Amino acid sequence: MTQLLESEEAARRLGVKLPTLYAYVSRGLLTSQRANDGKRSLFDLDQIEALARRSRGGRQVETRLATVTTGITQLRDDGPSYRGQETTGMATQATYEEVAALLWEDDRANWAPHHLAPPAGLSSRDLLRWAVVMAGAGDALRADLRPAAVVQAAGRLISTMVDVLPVTAAGPVPGLSLDGDQGSRTGSLAARLTVRLAPGQVTPELARAVNAALVVLADHELATSTLAVRMAASTRADLYDAVLAGLGTFGGPLHGGAGQLVHQLLLDAADQGAERAADRALRWMNLLPGFGHTVYRDGDPRAGPLLELFDQLADDRQRQVLASIRDLADAHDFPAPNVDLAIGAIAFAAGMPADAGQTIFGIARMAGWTAHYIEELSEPPLRFRARAIYSSRSAGT
Numbered sequence: 001m002t003q004l005l006e007s008e009e010a011a012r013r014l015g016v017k018l019p020t021l022y023a024y025v026s027r028g029l030l031t032s033q034r035a036n037d038g039k040r041s042l043f044d045l046d047q048i049e050a051l052a053r054r055s056r057g058g059r060q061v062e063t064r065l066a067t068v069t070t071g072i073t074q075l076r077d078d079g080p081s082y083r084g085q086e087t088t089g090m091a092t093q094a095t096y097e098e099v100a101a102l103l104w105e106d107d108r109a110n111w112a113p114h115h116l117a118p119p120a121g122l123s124s125r126d127l128l129r130w131a132v133v134m135a136g137a138g139d140a141l142r143a144d145l146r147p148a149a150v151v152q153a154a155g156r157l158i159s160t161m162v163d164v165l166p167v168t169a170a171g172p173v174p175g176l177s178l179d180g181d182q183g184s185r186t187g188s189l190a191a192r193l194t195v196r197l198a199p200g201q202v203t204p205e206l207a208r209a210v211n212a213a214l215v216v217l218a219d220h221e222l223a224t225s226t227l228a229v230r231m232a233a234s235t236r237a238d239l240y241d242a243v244l245a246g247l248g249t250f251g252g253p254l255h256g257g258a259g260q261l262v263h264q265l266l267l268d269a270a271d272q273g274a275e276r277a278a279d280r281a282l283r284w285m286n287l288l289p290g291f292g293h294t295v296y297r298d299g300d301p302r303a304g305p306l307l308e309l310f311d312q313l314a315d316d317r318q319r320q321v322l323a324s325i326r327d328l329a330d331a332h333d334f335p336a337p338n339v340d341l342a343i344g345a346i347a348f349a350a351g352m353p354a355d356a357g358q359t360i361f362g363i364a365r366m367a368g369w370t371a372h373y374i375e376e377l378s379e380p381p382l383r384f385r386a387r388a389i390y391s392s393r394s395a396g397t
Helices: 007-014 018-026 045-055 096-104 124-137 147-163 189-194 204-216 224-234 239-250 258-272 274-285 303-313 316-331 339-350 356-376
Strands: 004-006 032-034 041-044 073-076 079-082
Touching: 004 007, 004 045, 007 018, 007 041, 007 045, 007 073, 041 045, 079 096, 096 147, 096 189, 096 204, 096 356, 124 147, 124 239, 124 356, 147 189, 147 239, 147 356, 189 204, 189 356, 204 303, 204 339, 204 356, 224 239, 224 356, 239 356, 258 274, 258 316, 258 339, 258 356, 274 316, 303 339, 316 339, 339 356
Parallel strands: none
Antiparallel strands: 004 041, 032 041, 073 079
């Protein structure tokens, strides 16, 4: 079956801009066809890959890692699109559970958690891993890889990962009110997660902000951790083992841990001022956390709706702290803010612990990991085999 790519994806695979892609069509190097809506141009994947090889001087790609075809998420200049639906607009219009159902193409997930008694003294990061191990150990049919069974297991696993975290808030779990709702929704995963991360009385507005973060972070195409999950799926590992592969890759400070760095930056800025805080971050991390993105050169669109929600949650002092960091970044030509800045800012405004951003990120990405896991099961197994270039080194080096 012929696989077709939209213009943006075809240009990305060729490493060119859209005008260059269309120039290839006018010169007869590529052919395009109209989509059913009559508006978009589509390109044959094999033809794109053949042209890419010719542009590399005829060298064949040595690994299949670069040719994963997915129908889950498309990265565009205006942000990720889940199954063709623009993501940032869903941030305040859909629950995380609804977005998971969209990504999984199945709304029948079982969101009832396993009832586990976690050991005391574990960090949130270790509690999430512990929950995966214990939930998997208690699943008598964890090797059932049918998509419907995977979806059922995923819903329970995500809920379990939330429920093993200790409750830190006072009062009841708040309702969740989204754009267009006449009332508030009870029992949402976002609200249950919020009372485990925030101290004091949790407001519906804070639950709304956490839900928005879960939505925009649910998937981001082939991020490093997602690729790890797909590689595990390619070996036909069960969902629990694949999730552990994702969590292991996710834990680094350059991926899931970036929000924690932002949180510390904001705390330092509140205590010492923006310049000293930024200088400390640059000295020890060689980067300014929360700014720049390898995909979004002109700014991460996912940050926008979250920063608007931060403004609604924060007090004047907290808004001033964030503004001072952003002003400093602008004055010194740092890249535009990314989603990590927004997550760290929300955690900062809510008085959450430093690792709260990483916890939100990890729970959120479970939806995308599951979608990619299911999609990879439809591919031939063991298809990922990168090639190494052997380099002989002289003795003693």
